Amino acid sequence: MKIKDIIILALLLAVITGCSEKKDPVEQKIDQLISQMTLKEKIGQMNQLTGIGMADDMTNAVRNGDVGSILNEIDAVTVNKLQKIAVEESRLKIPLIFARDVIHGYKTIFPIPLGQAASWNPAVAESGARVAAEEASSVGIRWTFAPMIDISRDPRWGRIAESCGEDPYLTSVIGAAMVKGFQGDTLSAPGSIAACAKHFVGYGASESGKDYNTTWIPELQLREVYFPPFQAAIEAGAATFMCSFNDINGVPASGSTFLNRQVLRKEWKYDGVLVSDWGSIEQMIPHGFCADLKEAGEKAAIAGVDIDMMGYAYINHLEELVKSGAVNEKLIDEAVRNILRLKFRLGLFENPYVKEQGRDAFYTESSLQKAKDAAIESVVLLKNDNDVLPLSNNIKSVAVVGPLSDSQADQLGTWCFDAEPEHSVTPLTAIRNDYGTQVRVIAEEGLTYSRDKNANGISKAVAAARNADVILFFAGEEAVLSGEARSRADISLPGKQMEMLAALKQTGKPVVMIVMAGRPLTIEKEVEMADAVLYAFHGGTMAGPALADLIFGKAIPSGKLPVTMPRMVGQVPVYYSHKMTGRPAQNITLIDDIEVGAKQTSIGFTSYHLDAGDSPLFPFGYGLSYTTFKYGDVKLSATALGMNDELTATCDITNTGNYTASEVVQLYIRDKVGSLVRPVKELKGFDKVQVEAGQTKTISFTITANDLAFWHEDMAKRPEAGDFTLWIATDSSSGTSVDFTLR
Numbered sequence: 247m248k249i250k251d252i253i254i255l256a257l258l259l260a261v262i263t264g265c266s267e268k269k270d271p272v273e274q275k276i277d278q279l280i281s282q283m284t285l286k287e288k289i290g291q292m293n294q295l296t297g298i299g300m301a302d303d304m305t306n307a308v309r310n311g312d313v314g315s316i317l318n319e320i321d322a323v324t325v326n327k328l329q330k331i332a333v334e335e336s337r338l339k340i341p342l343i344f345a346r347d348v349i350h351g352y353k354t355i356f357p358i359p360l361g362q363a364a365s366w367n368p369a370v371a372e373s374g375a376r377v378a379a380e381e382a383s384s385v386g387i388r389w390t391f392a393p394m395i396d397i398s399r400d401p402r403w404g405r406i407a408e409s410c411g412e413d414p415y416l417t418s419v420i421g422a423a424m425v426k427g428f429q430g431d432t433l434s435a436p437g438s439i440a441a442c443a444k445h446f447v448g449y450g451a452s453e454s455g456k457d458y459n460t461t462w463i464p465e466l467q468l469r470e471v472y473f474p475p476f477q478a479a480i481e482a483g484a485a486t487f488m489c490s491f492n493d494i495n496g497v498p499a500s501g502s503t504f505l506n507r508q509v510l511r512k513e514w515k516y517d518g519v520l521v522s523d524w525g526s527i528e529q530m531i532p533h534g535f536c537a538d539l540k541e542a543g544e545k546a547a548i549a550g551v552d553i554d555m556m557g558y559a560y561i562n563h564l565e566e567l568v569k570s571g572a573v574n575e576k577l578i579d580e581a582v583r584n585i586l587r588l589k590f591r592l593g594l595f596e597n598p599y600v601k602e603q604g605r606d607a608f609y610t611e612s613s614l615q616k617a618k619d620a621a622i623e624s625v626v627l628l629k630n631d632n633d634v635l636p637l638s639n640n641i642k643s644v645a646v647v648g649p650l651s652d653s654q655a656d657q658l659g660t661w662c663f664d665a666e667p668e669h670s671v672t673p674l675t676a677i678r679n680d681y682g683t684q685v686r687v688i689a690e691e692g693l694t695y696s697r698d699k700n701a702n703g704i705s706k707a708v709a710a711a712r713n714a715d716v717i718l719f720f721a722g723e724e725a726v727l728s729g730e731a732r733s734r735a736d737i738s739l740p741g742k743q744m745e746m747l748a749a750l751k752q753t754g755k756p757v758v759m760i761v762m763a764g765r766p767l768t769i770e771k772e773v774e775m776a777d778a779v780l781y782a783f784h785g786g787t788m789a790g791p792a793l794a795d796l797i798f799g800k801a802i803p804s805g806k807l808p809v810t811m812p813r814m815v816g817q818v819p820v821y822y823s824h825k826m827t828g829r830p831a832q833n834i835t836l837i838d839d840i841e842v843g844a845k846q847t848s849i850g851f852t853s854y855h856l857d858a859g860d861s862p863l864f865p866f867g868y869g870l871s872y873t874t875f876k877y878g879d880v881k882l883s884a885t886a887l888g889m890n891d892e893l894t895a896t897c898d899i900t901n902t903g904n905y906t907a908s909e910v911v912q913l914y915i916r917d918k919v920g921s922l923v924r925p926v927k928e929l930k931g932f933d934k935v936q937v938e939a940g941q942t943k944t945i946s947f948t949i950t951a952n953d954l955a956f957w958h959e960d961m962a963k964r965p966e967a968g969d970f971t972l973w974i975a976t977d978s979s980s981g982t983s984v985d986f987t988l989r
């Protein structure tokens with residue numbers, strides 16, 4: 247062998263050994279641990295059980311290495327005792343992860359995620375998640391099952407409350423902000439908790455809005471609509487993912503190799519943990535996808551689900567499946583690698599214990615202020631006739647009425663297991679405390695809960711209203727009507743609330759309706775009756791003080807709808823980024839305008855509902871202010887955009903009213919002709935800006951060809967040259983447009 251060859255060989259060897267030495271130290275530690283683990287211990291890491299305190303079976307499971315993570319254990323002392331068993335008494339001393347659903351707050355409850363999305367302010371979402379992380383980690387929780395970033399276009403579905411609404415772009419921005427809030431700058435910091443992008447995927451498309459129902463989503467639509475928020479969550483560093491309960495095109499997510507291996511691992515190169523949903527592996531049996539728990543375990547392991555949450559499929563059958571060769575042990579090693587990597591990233595090997603600090607982290611002044619600020623920004627002003635809001639100084643008395651006026655539990659909304667309603671400040675309490683010296687407060691709820699069908703109390707509320715200058719009617723849904731397994735086929739105001747509003751209206755006094763709900767409700771008639779409408783979703787612990795400040799003008803509404811509000815449930819699904827169809831609605835003749843005896847051909851043949859027309863009650867992105875904003879013409883840096891260029895669109899926004907206020911300026915784009923039919927418009931950017939009264943601000947957006955790309959039938963995403971329309975607008979149904987071409 248020539249000297250030259252020896253030198254090359256030596257160099258090559260150095261590089262190879264150098265590379266192996268340069269392997270990430272954590273990966274090396276994982277390699278080492280896995281090499282020591284028995285198959286049973288590996289499977290133990292893949293098993294997640296609910297926290298049941300120090301029951302013998304849990305301590306034994308931990309000591310024997312049969313459980314890798316525990317959910318719903320929220321007592322710091324118990325957490326440390328279980329952790330001590332894991333890190334001191336189990337054979338390999340692998341720490342546990344403690345997990346909990348901390349969706350929009352642990353103790354200090356923020357608005358439900360749909361409300362946070364209505365703020366169109368990622369800082370609100372990040373701040374809420376950060377407070378939640380600080381409070382939850384103080385009891386030993388280091389993993390939350392949030393953000394829920396399922397695109398939701400069906401308000402019948404109870405879980406729309408947990409979502410960020412109907413749009414992939416807005417959901418991506420808000421979801422990523424929540425990931426950052428939960429995980430902080432360093433995931434291993436004691437106050438950080440692992441986020442979980444859920445539910446992967448398409449759960450919001452559950453047929454008929456019925457929870458857990460089947461979904462049929464073509465791959466192109468998955469890629470175009472449902473995947474983007476999950477990709478954004480990965481870019482934001484989401485440490486974990488969760489499977490969804492639903493089947494997608496006949497395959498339950500927990501058994502989908504397409505979703506969990508092809509897309510998540512191969513295409514997206516994701517190296518985080520994929521956890522099943524609660525029992526979702528076992529539920530592949532009732533799905534009719536698996537004959538028994540053993541087959542469910544086999545299909546889930548092959549599909550790449552790392553952790554079995556409360557399904558007992560892995561712990562009972564994986565060892566046998568591996569020994570029989572049905573499941574390759576390499577797949578088990580991959581899953582365990584992901585789980586151990588998460589534990590290292592959380593710093594649990596170095597710092598497995600939680601500092602037992604009691605309640606010090608809960609309800610700090612700063613947290614409560616952030617919750618109030620979030621609640622203020624999450625409220626959407628839908629109507630304000632004659633500027634009845636904010637209440638002027640000549641208002642000397644208010645009637646505070648309605649089933650949501652003083653309900654500490656209901657204003658918290660769904661998914662807040664650890665909330666303490668006694669800490670909620672209701673609208674009635676806040677108005678009394680903060681404005682009771684300014685106005686006389688007459689309180690009479692009229693209905694005792696949202697579904698109350700006993701109208702006897704309404705007369706008392708009407709009597710109160712007669713003695714007041716203004717009526718503040720707090721309507722909506724109890725929290726229990728929202729969230730998981732809380733789908734409704736009729737999404738109107740429950741109980742006798744409509745009747746109550748009509749009776750209040752009869753007094754002739756101005757009526758302000760404030761709706762607290764977990765979904766868009768069909769309130770067309772109520773909106774007609776009320777003089778002003780604030781849509782507050784379920785606003786959390788500080789919903790009361792937030793609404794009081796908005797009603798009395800100390801704060802100005804800036805929220806915008808993150809989801810379309812239908813006129814009636816028969817319009818669902820109804821969303822702004824719909825397709826034009828071959829017969830877009832025109833010359834609409836509504837059902838009551840059709841002449842008796844009209845001939846079949848007497849009215850048009852275009853796409854709309856005879857009894858609803860073709861527009862929602864309020865469109866996506868809609869929200870008023872106490873001031874007014876004037877949008878100037880949209881100016882483009884060029885009318886043609888090259889594939890590798892940038893185009894800048896600018897617009898002057900003038901505050902033409904009397905209040906300094908914030909406006910969410912929205913950028914929409916339409917691809918006028920494509921090789922596939924394109925939506926009538928798509929949100930491509932937004933900017934929430936504060937503008938002084940009388941001031942003008944120039945808002946700019948930069949567009950590239952990549953912003954115009956879409957998925958094609960060959961499953962490649964790319965832009966197409968052609969003509970486009972661009973809007974810079976205050977909501978999805980208005981604004982001046984300008985055209986440009988992509989060359």
Ligand code: GLC
Nearest residue numbers: 317347391444445523524730
């Ligand atoms: C529930 C939910 C999921 C939650 C999990 C653990 O059924 O679907 O979102 O994180 O179980 O509570």
